[in-house]
Amino acid sequence: MSNKIIKEQLVNTFDLPKDVVYNSVRITVIGGNQVTIENHRGIIEYTADSIRVNTLDGEVCVLGKELVIKDISPELIIVIGAILEIKMAN
Secondary structure, eight states: OOOOOOOOOHHHTOOOHHHTTTTEEEEEETTTTTEEEEEEEEEEEOOEEEEEETTEEEEEEEEEEEEEEEESSHHHEEEEEEEEEEEEOO
């Protein structure tokens, strides 16, 4: 039985969140001034107007003004500043 089938059965049988089982990106926006990106794979680019983050699901790009990485760990990145747009690319 493949790993993908086992994961699908876990999600369906135990009603587990897909982002946990598949290690998918989770993006949380708080107001217009904070973004949390969970399950990242590192920073691609970091400027005051753009932060690009690598994930298993593709690239996440946070666009805004005066962007700052408030916190970073192996699991999550917290970005603060004037968040204008969030893009996701495969």
